[in-house]
Amino acid sequence: MSKTGKITVKDRDPVSSLQNFLKLLLEKGTVEAVLVQQRLPIQNAAVMPVLVTDPEKLEGADPLAPAFPLNGARMLSRLTRKPLDAPIAAVMRPCEIRAFFELVKLKQGSAENVVFIGVDCLGTYGNIDYQKIAASTAGAESTLTFHRSILSGKGTATGDADISPACKSCDHPVATNADIGIGLLGANIEESLLLISNTEKGARVLGGLGIEVEEGDQPLRQSAVDALVSERTAYRDKMFEATSEAVSDVQKLMGYLGNCVNCYNCRVACPVCYCRECVFTTDVFDHEPAQYLRWAKRKGALKMPTDTVFYHLTRLAHMSTACIGCGQCSNACPNAVPVAELFRTVSHGVQKAFGYLAGASLDDEPPLSVFGEKEFSEVTGGKD
């Protein structure tokens, strides 16, 4: 049962109809600004989050683009770190909304004045791949070809590029916790886009825009979503197995992370890694020269830089309860270390153990801040 409305698509171009919908929001004054992924006028292949206040400036907006340069949650957190009395709309992918929810729980942002518009996500390319694809086309051309090939069943691969492994294994393509959902699955996006109102705020916004909404099942959409989810889940489980096997002991883990050069990019890109300054960049890990010599003497040889595995283990320990699997860590890694697969596998296990799904809802308390009376009895032996 869901409340849905429609955006009719004019001349087979969903991107521009979506832009018109967003213009409506600004014109009607429902929101004072819209944060949406937009193609920069000067660089067609760069699709970056843009905070737009003038409806006219929306024409480059392309949330349907298979581009995911960075996780927008971090930007939204900067916007809402302090109370902002202006309502804004955030057009984001499901994993961006979930990342932002985690940041709210860590008091790095607030969801009070934000209208979440969650777009169904059919997957995104790595940044390098996307730049190649977008460079050779104009405007939203690459977006439309991407969606048309999916509609026609040819899948997402073009040339030697495909959507990132993180997206392939993402079992949350639909932003069920967004106020308004933009439904692509189960619709012919060249005729219409679905508008799903998930929350009471969403219904209020759509009502304000005069878009009627009716109750009813969406069997077509539901089966499409289920199909996509089961396909992605199958891929995910295979990935979990492979990754677990690849890091089943310390030696293998060191090999897995062999190419890492401690540039800590994955930390910068990770939306939920909220520390202002990571301890690994502080003086704590700025060891004395004599110390390196001592380490070398102990085993005869010392790989530099040191503390590589230590860093990843620490990040896993800190962030595995909040990881939403958006894949930006792998995306940001200069040496293509499969960091996302490692983090996704470990945090899946951790979150299952705590019965917690990162970013699912603002009301779930993060695991380590709440202590259940009788937890992990298999470990404590049932004693409280």
Added chain:
Amino acid sequence: MAHSQALGAPGHSARDPFSEISKNLRACMQCGTCTGSCGSAAKMDYTPRQVWRMVQSGLKEELFTSRTFWLCSSCYYCTLRCPRGLPLTDTMAALKRVATAEKYANDRKSPPFYKAFLDSVRKYGRVREAEMMTRYFLAVKNPALPLSFVPLGMKLLAKGKMELQLPGVSRGGKLERLYKKVMELEAAQ
């Protein structure tokens, strides 16, 4: 369930033996140790704990319909163990006294036995067992009772451990004066 019973503490006339008994039992906190310790509690219609409760609540009529205090074999377990240190075995004896004095005929065998026993002592200063038993059998007027004692009687006779004396033959009256004085003193108290 049983009729509801208007409850009131026992009457307070000065020399009423029953209120004397209830004064002794006031400190009882109904812990049940006495009933638990009593060898013959299983056969009693009201357990000792219930008897003390009835005394406390002044349910005199109902109490004397009970045969409990006649079953007391004065083994003093209850007195030893009562956490309140109450004279429970003496209270059972006192209840027998009140029952005999106020003629509550709820037991046909014990009062005549004790009377026969005391009459023999009054007369001869000592218990003449044979004579006392015959006087007891006559008072009970139930032929089955003497018959049940015949085998024991025969054995004792055979061993010369029982003299055959006929009742009412010799003079007696050995402790007559003492008895009279005691009854006099008791009444005056």
Added chain:
Amino acid sequence: METKTGAALVIGAGISGIRSALDLAEMNYRVFLIDKSPHIGGILSQLDYQFPTDHCGMCKMLPTIGRDASSQFCLRKGLFHENIEVLPATEMTALEGEPGNFKVTLDSAPSFIDSQKCIGCGRCSAVCPVDVADGFNGGLSKRKAIYLPVPHNIPNRFTIDIAACTRCGECEKVCPTGAVDLRSEARRAFKILVVDDELVVRDSLKEWLLVEGFSVDMAESGAEAIDLLSSNDYGLVLLDVKMPGMDGVEALQIMREIKEELPVLMMTAYATVETAVQAMKFGATDYLMKPFDIEALIAKVVGHYERTVTVTGRVIEVGAVIMAAGSDFCDPAKNPGAFGYNLPNVVTGLQFERLVSGSGPGEGKLIRPADGRPARKIAWLQCIGSRDLQQKADFCSSACCMFSIKEALLAREKSGGEAETAIFYMDMRTFGKDFQRYRDEAEKVSGVRFIRSRVHTIESEPDGSLKLDYLDEKGAQREEVFDMVVLATGQRPAKGTIDLAQSAGIELNPAGFCRTDELYLARSTREGVFAGGSFAGLKDISESLILAGSASLEASKLIWSKGGTQAASSPSEAAFEDLSKDSPRLAVALCACATPLRGGLDLESLGAGLSRWDPSIRVFQVERACTLSGRTALLQNMKESGCNMLSIGACMPCLYGKMLVNLAKETGLSPQLMDVVDIYSPAYRSGETDPLLASARIQSAMKMSIGRLKTADPTPATSFGIIRKALVIGGGVSGMTAALAIADHGFKVDLVEKEGAPGGLARSVCRMIDGARTAAVIEKLTSDVRANANISLHTGAEVIASKPYERLSFLTTIKTENGEAKQLDHGVTILATGGREAATTEYGYGTSDSILTLFELEARLEKGAAAADLGTVAMIQCVGSREPGRNYCSRVCCSSALKNALRIKKENPQTDVFIFYRDIMAYGFLEAYYTKARQEGVIFIRYSLDQKPAVFVSDDGKIRISALDPILGKDIVVEADLLALSTGVVPNDLSGPGEMFGIEANEDGFFREAEYKWQPVNSNKRAIFGCGLAHSPRSIPESIAMAQAAAQRALVMLNREKVQAGAVVARVRRSICSLCERCIPACPYGARSRSEEEDRILIDELACQGCGSCAAVCPNSASVVRGYGDRQVMAMVEAALE
């Protein structure tokens, strides 16, 4: 002139003694803490689990303010506080002088083991031939004559049980450090002269005394004895009475002239007893009866010898004495008619605690003492030796009901939930805070069976299990077999209480406990001598600690008023150089001493190894660092090396607590920059055969210490001034007492009372339990408050807001009587908001004016309504209490109901009084009032929650109460003219002050204390305390005691110019803090808050206990604990892996 620092003596080092000692020590008084047993901890050293947490929480008594002055490890291991001198195996023999300056003589039993040398290796007890029942394990296991008094003490010193020791000397031979000295030579030096004409007597006596180790001379006659006496020195003479020629008495007189105070034991046969007694007039000390009973004779002789060698005469001067000598449990086997209590597998409560303890005989596996089989069906019998007039025990021991329930829960836990548990009781006295909830949970969740019956006999079955005959609640005879029976043994005065009371000059109450003032429970009958804990009657841990706190307050008030000043500042607070600018210059001192402990350790190679490892350090050796000479050498070396950090390698780090503090004072270096490393036991203890491996382990231990010191944060501990004024909210009896207690120490107090006049709920109570008028108590308190210049009383005033002020104090706004706002600044706050009688509509209240509440009945009695025309009076207890909605016992209604019933009966014995009750909560000595009420003819009728009495008011105004009498199993009807309902006590609204000061109330609305047992008056916020009815329902004397305890805790804060924070506290590196606030809820002491204006995390350094929870939660070490920064920990890990 060194002003006379106030000092106090605390007798008894159980938890109450420790509490009082710590209270006074934290106020910088000097404290002597003595105990006659060789260890501290009293009964609690044997209990591993306490209600309600079912874990141990003793260390929560340790000081949280100025905590570096005290050891901060498990109290069952030991107590080291700068201001406390702990004297085990010591007793007070005399107390002279007047309050404020007493002279106390202390006797300590001769210790045959040198505590400095004993390293607790245990070889002596391995060879000891004697086996004695181990009192620590309640006699369930055996121990040797030379033994460890408590398995887990630090330092773990062995002790000799002189009574059991046969002086065979085996332990002396085998002790590696020569710590054992049985003083056999001293015995040999003690010469005894035996004077008897019969040779056979002389020979046998000589032989016995030689076996005992004494040297013996013999004399055939008086004359011979006299010239022997003049030529040598005898410790004791055994003199026969009947001798030819000069008889015993004559000889005695001559001997007395030669040596005035010569102890002489007359030896007399049966006939000459009179002469022996008569001889005592001539100075004979005692006499012995022939034929000799060897044990008695030896005991007397050894007794005399012991007295001559006891270390007597240590006289100390103290301002006040606190008696916390505790109490004992009754020995069920000595019960006349033992009811089978001495059968195998019948254990006392204490023995059960040992059975479930890990260090107990069964190593915590719940086994039966007799045959070691698992105990899976256990029964508890309550009131053994309590509430039993047969044993002159007309009192309830208050704590057994609750510790039996706790033990039942422990049994289930230890048996993995298999154990079947049953408690046989008469009244389940759950009168304390949250007791009822604890019992309900035990009954409904853990399936503990509560059977209301007093079991009379236990009989043992062939297989060792136990058959209980009992009467169940319906009166049916029951028999049930259990694996094990636990007796909840009642209280008895501690052994030796009578002579302790004599030497202290205090009186005892009829039950043999310390007699105390009716109103001020801590005051004994002698001024200046106070009673804490269960010395005045067994209490549970929380009440013991409250009374101990009240005793400390009374003692400190006395010392303060007699001019005994507190020490200016405790040594640990001396200012230290700020070395943050200095680069680390570390010196290592290796203690060389001849202890055989050393084994193969070579100090030179150790020192060289360290220098090689870190060339910047300087290493030197010191001879016997723990001695005075050692320390001066150490100081000398430190000055030479110009070091600003010191690491000492020595044998027993725990001995160096005080030494480091003094060293710090002399060198100006903070103790945080010094460390002591145990370099001997790794080599010795583990029996390391390979010296290389041992020295490697020692090297890494030293390197860890060096690593830690070099990366230590040198900034010294900070101290903070707080506003030395107090705010007391609520002017009831508790509020006024707390205000007076603080004001009497010279500090300003603001006392805020809502009503027009102070007095609180006590104003609507007319009489105390013993008949004293409550109004007199209130008038006295009110006049004292008004007369006290330090107290400003604000009646008709209400607290409306409060916010932090001057960093660690408070600024509170109140609305005064005439409506204008007033601002009060203060450093501490005491909540005494009190409570009131609960309203009710049950049982027809309000439908007839002869149905009253408890207080209304008392008011009517007080107005002189002659009891005659009261007619029949009925009372119903637990109205609205102990049932869902208000599931706690209000504790005071039973005693008040008994008070009213006894008063009615006294005025007119003919009045019939009926009390309908569920459990009569006449705990402690209130039981005597319950017995008296029964003896006066009050009839008690029990009802259960699911079958409450029904009340009808007939039109002629008579009240008919019908109920089931469970004993008779019949419905009964009571026609009463007056019905009193005991509705219980509810707390006044705490939400206002609660929310202002950030403290919570529990689910019943009472003040939630930091820890029910161990910190009863503290809240979870640092400077906020609570007492009186606001905490939980309690009687007026108990409220006064609690108010004093709360005031005492507040005085610890107020008492110092500068309150020293601990050296190890948390710090926030503001620049890298992302303000995610995860560290705020993680702090158990509420020491962290977010300041909106400054947009940063604030730390209350005084509340912070350096537990590190905040550091653990913070991902990027923005929150760090001083002394345990990342670099330090990493440096130590590196060193450990060397």
Added chain:
Amino acid sequence: MKYFYYPGCSLEHSAKEYDLSTRALMRLLGRELLEIEDWTCCGASAADTASRLLSIVLPARNLALAQKSGETADMLVPCSSCYLNLKRADQLIGRDSQTRGLVNEALAEEGLSYGGGVRVRHLLDVLANDIGAGAIAEGLKQSLPGLRVAPYYGCQALRPFADFDDPEQPHSMDSLIEATGASVFDWSMGAKCCGAGLMTTKKELAQELVADLLDAAKGADCIVTVCPMCQMNLEAGQKKISRMRGRPLEISIVYLPQLLGLSLAMSGGGLRLDLNLALTRPFKQRLAAMAK
């Protein structure tokens, strides 16, 4: 050492052997028994049902007679019921002046008076504490090895006056039995009541109690008693009780002085074992065999 001797009514006839064996044993052990001449009945449990004062006056009369004889000695009482009444009278008179006044007013009728002071001792108390197992062991001539003896104390010897043994778990007979060479049969019914007082009025109840005792004594060779009423109650009707319980419960019942006498090689005749109502044949053969 001399003792006043108060035999009591049942020792005249139905418990004659108890009287004779006690006198014989005491004579052998060199203790002189001064029988109170003209002693009368102590009132047992009957006097108390008629009048409280009577239940004190009757025993007081005998105490007064003993004091009047001019001798100073403890009063030895073999029968537990008489022991209880005499001791109770002595205590009440000693403690409560009002009772003392009334009793002496009554005794005046017989020219007697009593103010307390005679120490009432049970036979078992004298045997166990004054004479002691050592004396028996020294005088032992005829050891009774392998004989398993169940010590039965009854109730009124131990309660309410528990002044020579534990009222619940008594052990004073053990040393005496072991001194004879016999072994003590381990059972827990030594202090349980046999219901003798009810045998004449509430027979079925008394027989239940006796049956429990005999059942518990299974495996012992004999039960030893120290009270004529317990003896009579356990001896009489063993067959009827065996039928009632449906299994053979016959067991020999002897008095303590008889057992001790045997071990001191006193002839069976002198101990009048012939008068005992329940001596099983195997027990008699055993004694005969041991006598050779």
